[in-house]
Amino acid sequence: MLAHARTPEGRAILLRLQFRKGLSVEGKVLPRAFLAKGADPSGWVPFENLSPEGKRWALAALFPEDRWRQEEVRHTVRHPDVESVWTLAALFTGHGQNYDKVMAENPGLPEKLREGDTWRIPRSLLSVDLGGTGPRPVRVQPEDDLDDEARVAAYRNLLSFGEDAQGKFAAYRMRKGEALYSSVVIRYTDRVDPKGVNDLAERIAKRSGIADVRGIQPGQLIKIPLAFLADPFQSEGSSGLAEEREVRAEVRRIGHVEAGPKLKGVRIILDAGHGGVDPGARANGIWESDFVYDIAMRVRRLLEQGTEAQVSSTIRYPGLGFRSREEIPNPSRAAEILTSPPFAVDGESPSAVSVHLRWVLANDLFAAFRRMKGDMQKTLFLSFHADSLHPSARGSMVYVPGASLVPSTFALAGAKTGQVAEARRSARVAFTSREKLQGEARSRQFSEVLVRALQKDHIPIHANRPIRNVIYRGRGKWVPAVIRYSTGATKALIEVANLTNDDDAANLKDPDFRERYAAAVVSAIRAYYRK
């Protein structure tokens, strides 16, 4: 949508509002004062690059019918084909993620914008640039902008080691605004599930002589028993720390794989977790399977339309095919793993079979790619999930196969594989130590690029440690089978969101969010294989 306007000096200027991309302004006659410091005035200047004055002018020029009042802005929808609640939240509050707050302020209005509807954005939500108080800021930590290795190192530096009558511990001093659940347990141990986090928080509080977990003051000394520390935080001389350092060294050593922006010669296999009889995690009125399938389908479409990568899926919902959907009203009941013949995820066989058949199928497709003289360095396996973690955890988390948890050989028992051709060819794997280490290192490199792409698009990522190489539940630790046994050079399991967190659940419900998420994944793939 293009709109004609005039600058205060009276020169004609164009504004452009695009679906999912937002507002931009023609740069060539834009007054200097309307440009943010350091912004490039050539071409189309995105709204974010305007000064506060420029933003106010642009919104008034684009939406002349809006009423700016002391306590609120009343916005009248004029372009429902390109406006969305997300767009309004981005323009008026400074952040698309506030769309749920904007929705909450307008309870009578449908999420799908209609021409003539009036949306109110209260001053409390209006961005500071637009004269508002700005919504409650997302809590930030000084380590948030660091890359994964530097961030983990910074967290490590906050610990010191000590010993008392009860044994050895790592000591941590609580900082302002921190909570024991997120800033200690989720950050320094590998526990993220609600029960694991609560139990350990209680245990650590007791160990530290704290009676009430919620009453912890900044400066409080927290004692974390060594046995619970994740590998990167283990003490000098421990095998956990040695493994962590070996992987980090490999990440630095390993070169990156080049394919160019069209991803020519790259073989990508997309997996969407659960499906059929298994809806996966459930919370806040949504469930995992259909929503991650939708994101995977959007990634598939974007890759097919914009790249030359060879893309396959492991699973298909027969009623839907490879389409994405705007509305997801209820759980799909039918799904099939795309083996030959297809394997219905209908509960007739144990669901463990369908989990295993995903990597069996993917490995079989990678083997065919190799036979066709494909470069195995350019193989990528991505599995999409959403979890139900402790509600204080928010945003995406990426799992990579920890080298020490990948077996040297593994063969899936014949009875478990069903009667599919792929199982006869590809149900066994073998990995050398070198391959395990490289597998983790490449997957970490990719995950790092992915986290950056998500951050760049303001998609929430897990605070503390968004990239992990192990799952801990109860007494067991493991890496999910789909990435553990994958022969792809690069593999990751992406937990798109935490369904238990209200904001995350609201995001997943929003088709705009799912599209933006898919676009960020594709831009990460492009960045990872850049020339």
Ligand SMILES: [Zn+2]
């Ligand atoms: Zn899952």
